[in-house]
Amino acid sequence: MGVRVFAPATVANVACGFDVLGFAVDEPGDEVIMEKNDGKGVRIVEITGDDGRLSKDPAKNTVGVSVLKYLEHIGQPDLGIDIILHKKMPFGSGLGSSAASTVAGVFAVNELLGKPLRQEELLPFAIEGERIACGAAHADNVAPALYGGFVLIRSYEPLDVIRLNTPNDxxxxxxxxxxxxxxxxxxxxxxxxxxxxxxxxxxxxxxxxxxxxxxxxxxxxxxxxxxxxxxxxxxxxxxxxxxxxxxxxxxxxxxxxxxxxxxxxxxxxxxxxxxxxxxxxxxxxxxxxxxxxxxxxxxxxxxxxxxx
Amino acid sequence: MGVRVFAPATVANVACGFDVLGFAVDEPGDEVIMEKNDGKGVRIVEITGDDGRLSKDPAKNTVGVSVLKYLEHIGQPDLGIDIILHKKMPFGSGLGSSAASTVAGVFAVNELLGKPLRQEELLPFAIEGERIACGAAHADNVAPALYGGFVLIRSYEPLDVIRLNTPNDxxxxxxxxxxxxxxxxxxxxxxxxxxxxxxxxxxxxxxxxxxxxxxxxxxxxxxxxxxxxxxxxxxxxxxxxxxxxxxxxxxxxxxxxxxxxxxxxxxxxxxxxxxxxxxxxxxxxxxxxxxxxxxxxxxxxxxxxxxx
Missing domain, CATH: 3.30.70.890 (GHMP kinase, C-terminal domain)
Structure with missing residues (x-):
């Protein structure tokens, strides 16, 4: 029994909110499919839509890294999980491509294990994935991808993330x-x-x-x-x-x-x-x-x- | 028949909102008493609590200037008005002393004349008074003094002032x-x-x-x-x-x-x-x-x- 998850693209900065503000959109986004394997560790078995640019080594892939950090945190570092990543949005586009994959990944693994953590608690693992992709632990894409709507990162140290009201129209x-x-x-x-x-x-x-x-x-x-x-x-x-x-x-x-x-x-x-x-x-x-x-x-x- | 008005002190900047944010407090504040005279022009007949530091020349006094600008705007530049100003808060304290006087003045003259302008429309005249006091047309004291609560000055050119929600406790x-x-x-x-x-x-x-x-x-x-x-x-x-x-x-x-x-x-x-x-x-x-x-x-x- 596996799980298939969509996570949205995001617009960071939103003009006046450089490094502190972002929002998510319904389209585009990335998909992750995940299922348990029999003790074979975390494996990235397939990636589509990346033109071969992403590593399948879990330690070098944003999804792999965030899933590994998550498993470590919940005390099951050796759990076997197979991951398929479908990139459905462009790289280097300014739309939070790596954040969408990462968030889909941590959300999927948490679903797969019966939601031991609340959605908000997944943020630190997604940020770790983002660090691999961007060389820095930014949250202005991963936080709105994880929470939806407009999200403020008031502070990074300590991390203080606030969901804002998002008008429906x-x-x-x-x-x-x-x-x-x-x-x-x-x-x-x-x-x-x-x-x-x-x-x-x-x-x-x-x-x-x-x-x-x-x-x-x-x-x-x-x-x-x-x-x-x-x-x-x-x-x-x-x-x-x-x-x-x-x-x-x-x-x-x-x-x-x-x-x-x-x-x-x-x-x-x-x-x-x-x-x-x-x-x-x-x-x-x-x-x-x-x-x-x-x-x-x-x-x-x-x-x-x-x-x- | 005269009118007696209180306008509140204000806290501008509020730490992180330099030049754009302010809020008003219930205490302290200034009082202005105003009544019509028979065609003798705008006169400042008494000022208390200022240790003789404020000019009674309406053209050099923040209250006088804002009342004169107001009268000019509504097309009654020659109206006779007597003004008494009771300063009930300290000067140079960072509490918007001149703004409280100015706002009390423009609010009072508008009351005296039967409210030809809405409260929001009084802001430009109060800003003119502030220019005399501070040498610059700041609004982060006058706007909260006039509106109450927390007020944002999003932009000065054009002037864009937004009343924010203010929690009651x-x-x-x-x-x-x-x-x-x-x-x-x-x-x-x-x-x-x-x-x-x-x-x-x-x-x-x-x-x-x-x-x-x-x-x-x-x-x-x-x-x-x-x-x-x-x-x-x-x-x-x-x-x-x-x-x-x-x-x-x-x-x-x-x-x-x-x-x-x-x-x-x-x-x-x-x-x-x-x-x-x-x-x-x-x-x-x-x-x-x-x-x-x-x-x-x-x-x-x-x-x-x-x-x-």
Whole structure:
């Protein structure tokens, strides 16, 4: 008897919330299938959709690492588990690809063993998986992938993760242009210092966004989605970015920005119709720049991972 | 027939919300008495509690300026009004002294004329008064003084002011040590740039505080009241600050910080009993440093100005 789990893609940073905010979407996401084997240890028996880029060595794979950490924690380090990973979303897209796999993995193993841990308790293991993928223990993708909705990482030491209210009519239109921006490069071009005035603008906007989520004030959410610190630097790595953002806003997006470290461009919209129009306009604009892209339109995810 | 109005003191910044956040308290505050005269223009006929420091020239007085701007706006620039101002709180204390007077003034004139403007519409005139007092058009004292509760100034250009949810059991214990820190000095010692990592910590905390206010999660409010950017610099100007803050937390304060540009030290507490204990401990600690202080304990104000 095995278990099959879907975990969602995530948009980290959300313009004004660099390193502390993220949300999950209903599509795309990754799938993990897991079943017990007879004492053969943790094995990754199959990976699809990765073009052979991911290691099948559990100690070098984000899913493997988080499952091993989990088994160690619950005192069953030698349990035999076979893992199949179906990558259903692009790498290096800024959509939390490794986080989706990792969260699907820890959620699946916990299901497989009869839920010895609560969903919130799975976060540390997912963060360990993320460390393998990104070289750092970020939580702004894994936390929303695990919890669903908008999630705040108030602090890393100690880890303090807060589920925020997520208005039900909030949809995301995400376009992934097929140019690759490795996370490490996107991070290295950031400045070590920021002008105080820009920091004040940024935290004013983040506070406005949080208030907008609780008040379910879509206009306030839109006015607050502005990034005066990271976007001016990172957008240089995304051809056509300013035009893509402009058409999103012209088509009625509440706001738009770079998803994670890019190159995907997210927009938040009120309602699915608006999100579809916004997404198509962005895809078309990338095409004018000669860039192929994938479009994902879905409700902001409220649940996190699910058993399929 | 005249009108007598009270407007509350305010705590700007609230540790992690420098320049964008403030809240009002029930005590202390200022009082303005206003009545029409027969075409003699705007006159400030009496000021008490200011030790003769405030100008009675309406063009040079925060209350006078905001009332004049208001009258101009509603098309009655030549209306005759007599103003009495009772200062009931200290100057240069970091408690929004000028904002309380200004807000009492614009609220009073609007009452006197039968409320031609809604309460929210009075903000620009109060900001003009604040410009005279502080040399800059800050809103993080006038906005909470006018609206009551916690108020976010998401943006100054354009002005975007958001009333936040304010949990009902939130009390403030404010101690004003009798040492003066002029706002302009407190501002000039701040750095022009901040390390990115500290900016991230600060906006993570501000986001946590906003979420805590909406979720009425007192622990989260407490964990979020932390200031890694301004406090380390400004606290140097307040003798005994670290010890005063320490005893506040030891006595059960949710959090503590510098009120506005200081030197008052605020604490947020759950319930009046806790706030009283915290306030007394802070006052006692200042006394150990040989510093006299005033103590104000009151509920976080929910209403803004009131007619007495």
């Amino acid at each position: 909030l949809f995301a239109a995400i376009v992934h242009p097929k140019v690759e921006v490795p996370t490490k490069d996107a991070r290295s071009i950031l400045r070590a210092n920021v002008p105080m005035q820009q920091a004040i603008q940024q935290w004013g906007n983040l506070a406005g966004l949080i208030a907008g989520l609780y008040q379910e004030d879509y206009d306030l959410i839109g006015r607050s989605i502005e990034d005066v610190i990271i976007e001016p630097v990172r957008s240089i790595l995304i051809p056509g970015y300013q035009d893509v953002k402009r058409v999103a806003l012209e088509q009625g997006a509440l706001g738009a920005g770079i998803s994670g470290s890019g190159p995907s461009v997210f927009s938040l919209c009120k309602g699915e119709k608006s999100a579809t129009a916004v997404g198509l306009a962005k895809k078309e604009m990338f095409a004018k720049y000669g860039i192929e892209s994938d479009l994902f339109v879905s409700r902001v995810n409220q649940k996190g991972p699910v058993v399929l | 939130l009390f403030a214990a404010i101690v004003h040590p009798k040492v003066e820190v002029p706002t302009k000095d407190a501002r000039s010692i701040l750095r022009a740039n901040v390390p990115m990592q500290q900016a991230i910590q600060q906006w993570g905390n501000l986001a946590g505080l906003i979420a805590g206010l909406y979720q009425e999660d007192y622990d989260l409010i407490g964990r979020s009241i932390e200031d890694v950017i301004i406090e380390p610099v400004r606290s140097i100007l307040i003798p005994g600050y670290q010890d005063v803050k320490r005893v506040a937390l030891e006595q059960g304060a949710l959090g503590a910080g510098i009120s506005g540009s200081g030197p008052s030290v605020f604490s947020l507490c759950k319930g009046e009993k806790s706030a009283t204990a915290v306030g007394l401990a802070k006052k006692e600690m200042f006394a150990k440093y040989g510093i006299e202080s005033d103590l104000f304990v009151s509920r976080v104000n929910q209403k803004g100005p009131v007619v007495l």
